[in-house]
Every structure is written in C-alpha cells, then in structure tokens.
Amino acid sequence: GGGRGPPCPGAxxxxxxxxxxxxxxxxxxxxxxxxxxxxxxxxxAVLRVPVRLRDGLAAVTVFLSTLTPKFYFALTVTxxxxxxxxxxxxxxxxxxxxxxxxxxxxxxxxxxLIGGAESSPPAPAAFSAGENETSRQNMPECKVWRxxxxxxxGAEYSRYMWVTGKExxxxxxxxxxxxxxxxxxxxxxxxxxxxxxVMQKAWRERNPQARIKAAYQALELNNDCATAYVxxxxxxxxxxxxxxxxxxxxxxxxxxxxxxxxNCHSQSPQHEAQxxxxxxxxxxxxxxxxxxxxxxxxxxxxxxxxxxxxxxxPLLSMLNIHENLLEALLELQAxxxxxxxxxxxxxxxxxxxxAICYTAALLKARxxxxxxxxxxxxxxxxxxxxINAVEAIHRAVEFNPHVPKxxxxxxxxxxxxxxxxxxxxxxxVAYAFFHLQHWKRIEGALNLLHCTWEGTFxxxxxxLEKGHLFYPYPSCTETADRELLPTFHEVSVYPQKELPFFIxxxxxxxxxxxMLALLTHQFxxxxxxxxxx
Numbered sequence: 001g002g003g004r005g006p007p008c009p010g011a012x013x014x015x016x017x018x019x020x021x022x023x024x025x026x027x028x029x030x031x032x033x034x035x036x037x038x039x040x041x042x043x044x045a046v047l048r049v050p051v052r053l054r055d056g057l058a059a060v061t062v063f064l065s066t067l068t069p070k071f072y073f074a075l076t077v078t079x080x081x082x083x084x085x086x087x088x089x090x091x092x093x094x095x096x097x098x099x100x101x102x103x104x105x106x107x108x109x110x111x112x113l114i115g116g117a118e119s120s121p122p123a124p125a126a127f128s129a130g131e132n133e134t135s136r137q138n139m140p141e142c143k144v145w146r147x148x149x150x151x152x153x154g155a156e157y158s159r160y161m162w163v164t165g166k167e168x169x170x171x172x173x174x175x176x177x178x179x180x181x182x183x184x185x186x187x188x189x190x191x192x193x194x195x196x197x198v199m200q201k202a203w204r205e206r207n208p209q210a211r212i213k214a215a216y217q218a219l220e221l222n223n224d225c226a227t228a229y230v231x232x233x234x235x236x237x238x239x240x241x242x243x244x245x246x247x248x249x250x251x252x253x254x255x256x257x258x259x260x261x262x263n264c265h266s267q268s269p270q271h272e273a274q275x276x277x278x279x280x281x282x283x284x285x286x287x288x289x290x291x292x293x294x295x296x297x298x299x300x301x302x303x304x305x306x307x308x309x310x311x312x313x314p315l316l317s318m319l320n321i322h323e324n325l326l327e328a329l330l331e332l333q334a335x336x337x338x339x340x341x342x343x344x345x346x347x348x349x350x351x352x353x354x355a356i357c358y359t360a361a362l363l364k365a366r367x368x369x370x371x372x373x374x375x376x377x378x379x380x381x382x383x384x385x386x387i388n389a390v391e392a393i394h395r396a397v398e399f400n401p402h403v404p405k406x407x408x409x410x411x412x413x414x415x416x417x418x419x420x421x422x423x424x425x426x427x428x429v430a431y432a433f434f435h436l437q438h439w440k441r442i443e444g445a446l447n448l449l450h451c452t453w454e455g456t457f458x459x460x461x462x463x464l465e466k467g468h469l470f471y472p473y474p475s476c477t478e479t480a481d482r483e484l485l486p487t488f489h490e491v492s493v494y495p496q497k498e499l500p501f502f503i504x505x506x507x508x509x510x511x512x513x514x515m516l517a518l519l520t521h522q523f524x525x526x527x528x529x530x531x532x533x
Contacts, residue, residue: 069520069524069525069527070524073517073520073521073524076513076514076516076517076520077513077517079509079513079516079517080510080513080514080516080517083506083509083510083513084510084514086102086506086510087503087506087507087509087510089101090102090503090506091503094503100503142421142474142476142480143421143422144176144419144420144421144480144484145320145419145420145421145422146176146177146180146418146419146420147416147417147418147419147420147430148319148320148321148323148324148355149291149323149324149327149416149430149434150416150417150418150419151415151416151418152233152234152237152240152243153208153234153235154234154235154236154237154238154243155237155238155239155240155242155243156415157169157415158235158238159238160415166486166488167486168414168415168486169417169418169486170417170483170484170485170486170487172483172484173417173418173419173483173484174418176418176419177418177419178203178204178206181203182200182203182204184277184280184281184284185199185203185227185230185277185280185281185284186199186200186203186277187270187273187274187276187277188270188273189270189271189273189274193222194221194222195218195219195221195222195225195228196218196225196227198214198217198218198221199214199215199218199225199227199228199231201214202214202215202218202228202231203231208235211231211235212231212232212235212236215228215229215231215232215236216228216232223253224252224253224256224257225253226250226251226253226254226257226281226282226285227250227281229246229247229249229250229253230246230247230250230281230284230285230288232246233245233246233247233250233288240292240295240296241296243288243292244289244292244293244296247285247288247289247292248289250281250285251282251285251286251289254278254281254282254285255282257278257281258275258278258279258281258282261274261275261278261279262275279313283309283313283316283319286305286309287306287309287319287321287324289305290302290305290306290309290324291324293305294324294327294328294331299328299331299332300332302328303325303328303329303332306321306324306325306328307325309321310322310325320353322341322344322345323353323355323356325341326338326341326342326355326356326359327355327434327435327438329341330359330362330435330438331438333441335363335366338359338363339363342356342359342360342363346360351422352399352422352470353422353427354396354399354400354403354422354423354427354428354430354431355431355435357395357396357399357400358396358400358403358431358435359435360392360395360396361389361392361393361395361396361449362435362438362439362442362445364385364388364389364392365389365392365393365442365444365445365448365449366442366445367385367389368383368385368386368389368448369389369442369443369444369445369447369448370443370444371444372386372444372447372448372451374451389448390448390452390455393448393449393452393453393456394452394453394455394456394459394468395469397453397456398456398459398460398463398467398468398469398470399423399469399470400422400423400424400427400428400431401456401457401463401473401494402424402425402427402428402492402494403428403431403432404449404450404453405428405492406428406429406431406432406436407432407435407436407439407446407449408446408449408450409436411490411492413429413432413433413436414429414485414486414488414489415433416429416430416433416434417429417430417484417485419484420484421477421480421481421484423473423474423477424474424477424478424480424481424484425477425478425481425485425491425492425493426480426481426484426485428492429485429489460473463494463495464495473494473495477494478491478493
C-alpha cells in the first residue's frame with residue numbers, strides 16, 4: 001500500500017487472470033456470443049410474459065367470481081376503519097405539532113431513499129433566556145424573555161395545581177428559571193462562604209422540597225443568607241402575605257451584604273463579581289416586594305417602590321420594571337403618569353413589547369371609545385382622534401396578533417408562564433392576564449378593538465414575508481410557545497395554517513370507504529356485480 005515492498009503474490013496472479021479474461025472478452029467472436037445469448041433471453045421474455053399475464057388474469061377472474069357480498073362488505077368496512085384511524089392520528093399530530101405526520105415522514109425518510117434532493121433542515125431555534133438585544137440581528141424571533149409580572153411559585157402556581165390538578169408550568173419554562181437563578185444569585189466567590197455554597201447547589205435542584213430543605217440548611221449556617229429567604233418566599237410561602245415576610249427578611253440581609261460589597265468591590269475582579277451578584281439580589285427582592293404590595297392592594301406604595309428602584313438602578317432597564325409600573329398606574333387610573341412612562345420607553349430605539357404597544361393603543365382609544373359607533377363612523381367618516389386610535393390598535397395588533405382574542409374573551413386564559421416569547425402567544429397570555437381588567441374599565445375600548453383589530457391583516461397579507469411597522473412576523477413562535485405554555489392550553493397560531501393535504505386525503509378516503517360499505521350492506525348483489533365489472 002505504501003509502495004515500499006513487493007506486491008502480494010496472490011494479488012498479482014489474480015490480476016493477471018483478470019487481464020487475460022478481459023482480453024478474450026474483447027474479441028469479436030466473444031461479443032457475438034454475448035449478443036446471441038441476450039437475443040434469446042429477450043425472445044423468451046416476449047413469448048413467455050403474455051402467457052403468464054393471461055394465466056394471472058384468468059386466476060384473478062376466477063377468484064373474484066367466487067367472492068360473496070360479505071367479503072366486499074368486510075373489505076370496505078376494514079378500509080374505512082383503517083383510513084379513519086389514520087385520519088384521526090393525522091389530525092391529532094397536526095393539532096399538537098402543527099405538521100402532517102405522513103408528510104414529515106415522507107420528506108425526512110422516503111425522499112432520500114428514492115433519490116430526491118434532501119433539503120437540509122433549518123438550524124434548530126436556540127431559545128435563550130436573557131435580556132440583552134445584541135443577538136437581535138442573528139435570530140430576534142427566538143429570544144425568550146423573563147416575564148416581568150411572573151407569579152409566585154408557592155403562593156399562586158402551586159395553589160392552582162392543588163385546586164385543578166393541572167401543572168401550570170412546563171419543564172422547559174422551569175428549566176429556564178433555574179438557569180436565571182444560577183445567573184442572578186451565584187458568583188465565583190460562593191465557595192468561600194458555606195451558606196452560599198449550599199444555595200448554589202439548591203438552585204440546581206429539580207425537586208422543590210430538596211430546594212426548600214437546602215435553603216433551611218443555608219440559614220442554619222448563616223442567618224443573613226438573602227438568597228435562602230428569596231427561595232423560601234418564592235416556593236414555600238403559600239400566601240402573598242407569607243411571601244412578603246420572607247422578602248422583608250431577604251431585604252434586610254441583602255442590604256447588609258450589598259453595603260459590604262460596595263466597600264471592597266474595587267479590590268479584585270472576584271469582588272466585582274460578588275457586587276454584581278449582591279446587586280441582582282437586592283433589585284430582585286425590592287421588585288418582588290413591590291409586586292407583593294400591588295397584589296395586596298397597597299398600590300400607591302408599590303408605585304413608589306418601583307419608581308425608587310428605577311431611580312436607584314437606572315442601568316437595569318433591561319429588567320423591564322417599567323412594565324410593572326405601567327400596570328400599577330393603570331390600576332390607579334393615573335393615565336397622565338402612564339403617558340409619561342410611555343413617552344420614555346415607547347421609543348424607536350428601545351425594544352417593544354405587548355404591554356408598551358397595547359397600553360399606547362388603550363390610551364388613544366380612551367379618548368374616543370366612549371362616543372365611538374361603527375354606524376356613525378361609516379356615515380360621517382373617522383375623526384382625527386379616531387384615526388389615531390385605530391392606527392394605534394393596528395400597530396399593537398401587528399406587533400402581537402394573539403392579544404385581541406384574549407381581550408375580547410374569544411379564547412380562554414391560563415396562568416401566564418415565567419418566560420414569554422415576544423410577539424408570541426405566551427406574551428399575549430401574560431399581557432391579557434393582567435391588563436384585561438384595565439380595558440374593561442374604559443367604556444367602549446373593547447368595542448373599538450372589536451370593530452377595528454382585524455383590519456390590520458389587510459395591511460400585511462403576507463406577514464411572514466414583509467411587515468408594515470415592524471419586522472416580518474417570526475416563523476418559530478409556535479414551536480417556542482408550545483414549549484412555554486402548558487399542554488392543556490390551545491396555542492394560538494399566526495398566520496393560521498391550512499390543513500395539510502393528507503388530512504383532506506385520509507378524510508376523503510375514510511368517507512368514500514364508509515359510503516361503499518353502506519352501499520354494499522344495503523345493495524349487496526348490485527355492488528358485487530359492479531365490483532366484478
């Protein structure tokens with residue numbers, strides 16, 4: 001093989017025999033002999049195949065003449081039953097996964113076998129939880145954000161599961177939350193403190209009881225472990241009042257640790273990382289305390305806490321605390337303050353959300369909704385204020401087309417997930433869950449939305465190819481939303497997909513077979529004659 005030694009003697013002799021055979025086959029008499037053999041074989045096939053075909057047809061005719069009407073009835077019933085099963089399975093697969101099973105199998109497995117060009121599948125969507133917008137150019141549609149108004153695990157999600165027996169959170173959603181907790185509440189210097197080492201393991205635990213047990217172990221080692229109180233507030237507390245008590249203890253401990261980190265953060269990179277971690281803990285605790293106050297009816301106190309938090313940590317705007325503030329101000333009906341917040345955050349350079357777009361539409365609808373009438377508007381035309389309101393609604397619907405069905409109560413709501421996909425069904429559920437009451441409070445707002453929201457789709461007939469005011473609608477929202485929302489929730493899909501060909505085909509085959517079975521049962525002799533003919 002390397003050309004360094006003599007060739008193998010066995011291989012050389014076989015090669016010489018092959019060369020001799022090839023030279024003999026190249027002679028004219030050998031070619032003539034091969035042509036004669038091929039001609040005889042072709043003549044035999046031409047003479048023999050019609051005889052076999054004639055015998056086969058005669059056998060089939062004899063077999064069909066001996067069949068009874070019961071056989072035809074059993075055949076058609078079986079065919080109808082099998083095609084019906086295939087139709088039901090195809091329909092279920094399409095409702096659950098959004099694709100045809102037969103089409104998926106044929107494209108993935110059968111096309112390469114029959115020599116078709118196998119198109120390389122698109123790269124899987126990487127759903128990453130984060131708040132940074134730098135990856136927007138690469139894959140903006142698949143970015144999963146933490147829900148700014150996410151509920152409490154123990155006081156809200158767990159109580160829902162106890163009452164209904166349904167799990168409101170998916171494993172994918174909870175796994176993203178576990179990654180967030182490890183990012184926000186841990187750092188490289190945790191190994192120097194036994195309590196933080198225990199909490200570092202606690203955030204990676206999958207079992208809730210194991211996490212709670214680890215939090216108590218951390219408090220035994222250090223009574224001022226703020227992250228342990230945070231975990232107990234989120235998961236052990238069964239009421240908002242209990243959660244608030246834990247968060248107040250976490251705030252007391254977190255402020256002490258934060259001041260210590262501020263004094264020595266410039267000593268080394270490890271101390272800077274510890275300061276960032278302690279800042280994340282303090283901001284998280286203050287925000288959750290403000291949300292507790294909002295849920296317990298102390299709304300003005302909650303608004304003050306949110307404003308103070310935004311002033312104290314202005315660089316943490318990516319946490320979307322302003323969305324918590326917007327919801328609280330709407331509850332106070334402080335619409336001038338809501339407009340001031342929108343003026344700051346509804347900017348072309350800042351990332352949008354359903355809360356921003358639909359709150360802006362709500363304020364403009366509020367100015368005209370009370371006197372708005374479709375009949376009157378069709379006669380006299382729209383005023384300038386009404387045009388502005390309709391354009392704001394169209395803008396909001398283009399950003400997230402799933403929201404109106406929840407606001408108009410055309411679809412039922414579920415508890416919002418802990419993470420949302422912007423412009424997706426998960427964001428629509430989260431927005432409508434908290435803001436439906438604000439739309440109902442303004443007289444005529446939902447009526448104006450009902451009369452105008454579908455007009456958006458006439459402006460963007462091909463939303464996956466070209467948008468009007470925003471980027472084209474992302475194509476992967478359905479896949480991500482199915483991972484984020486519970487299985488008992490029917491995910492809203494936009495644009496609405498047409499039924500695959502194989503669902504129509506199997507439905508038609510099932511119906512046709514059932515009709516044949518019915519006719520065979522009612523008119524057996526006639527159908528036997530028809531089949532034999």
